[in-house]
Amino acid sequence: MSLDLSTTRFAPSPTGRLHLGHAMSAVLSHDFARARGGRFLLRIEDIDPGRTREEFVGGIEEDLRWLGLDWDGPVVRQSERLPLYAEALERLRARDLVYPCFCTRADIARSAAAPHGPEGPLYPGTCRGLADPDLSRPHAWRLDVAKATALTGPLEWHDEHAGAIVAQPELLGDVVLARKDAPTSYHVAVTVDDAAQGVTDVIRGQDLFLSTHVHRLLQALLDLPTPSYHHHPLILDANGERLAKRHGALSLADLRAEGVDPREIVSAFRDGRAPLGFRLSGV
Structure with missing residues (x-):
């Protein structure tokens, strides 16, 4: 597949509901592709049989639509x-x-x-x-x-x-x-x-920066192209801890139930800010 067209992806694991950290990656990936007339893809990384839950797959799509994001083509599932x-x-x-x-x-x-x-x-x-x-x-x-x-x-x-x-x-x-x-x-x-x-630009959190060293090696060994990488800051809670499913981070579904306006969340990310009183790492 040609890499001439800017292509990004959002690739969450269906092991829990999405939180604000996921939303940041999704919004930035979506906007990067749309600003360049390219493609924004949704991929479900469901290779963990012990933790993957089908209800979370539907939740991912529900959360993205709540944020006002759309994607191109069919949803790809790694289990297939x-x-x-x-x-x-x-x-x-x-x-x-x-x-x-x-x-x-x-x-x-x-x-x-x-x-x-x-x-x-x-x-x-x-x-x-x-x-x-x-x-x-x-x-x-x-x-x-x-x-x-x-x-x-x-x-x-x-x-x-x-x-x-x-x-x-x-x-x-x-x-x-x-x-x-x-x-x-x-x-x-x-x-x-x-x-x-055909992903040209990988936009993901700073927590995956080190993994990119391994991915670059695998690309060389398997004769695969190397995308450009964009590792964005992480969203931190009041204790300075990054948001994570395993720590019970407040989910987008929780925020939706509380009546939070998704436009407030998306606008903050587009302005380079953390929404709802959270802060960004390194700031």
Whole structure:
């Protein structure tokens, strides 16, 4: 697909109702595409079978319409695209760039060898180089980052706010590309789908900035184009914590039930402000 047409996407996971942080990404992505006569896509990232709920899919569309946002084309669901992710993983496996991992999160947390990364303990490579792994046991597949970066050489990506960035996927260590309970991971699925859908500009929160280092590496390994990235500030609550589903952030549905005018929310984002008394990170 040609990348001449500006194309953005909003790609939430249906694991809860949308909150203001989601709304910010959706509004900015929508407006970026519309200002350039391009396309704004809606993609449902429903690859987590344990947390995905169908009622949240309908809630996502309901919330976007409440905000006055429309999207182009059919809604894409990642659960219907698993063969594409399996093909990408197989390409990496054929080049010996991934390895099976049998460790649990508890194993990693207890490991004295686990190096510390910017987001916590990194995988210490316990299963890297196992001579004869028993694939009949539950296992994930991890990317051998050192081997992969040696193959690609130095890589760069561009962020609207931070400028040219040298890719440092080692900051996140040997990330999981296919989970024990799911045939893929966020990193693979988002990279494959952005390329397949012709996404030219990825507009998302600053919390995903580090993940872009890994996505840039996967793009190089899979011969995929690299979009331009726009990582926007996060919305913070009164305690200075970023809004998150797991922290019970007030949802757009809650705000709608309280009679909040969605135009107030959208106007604030378009003016570079946080609405309703919240504030932006870095401000």
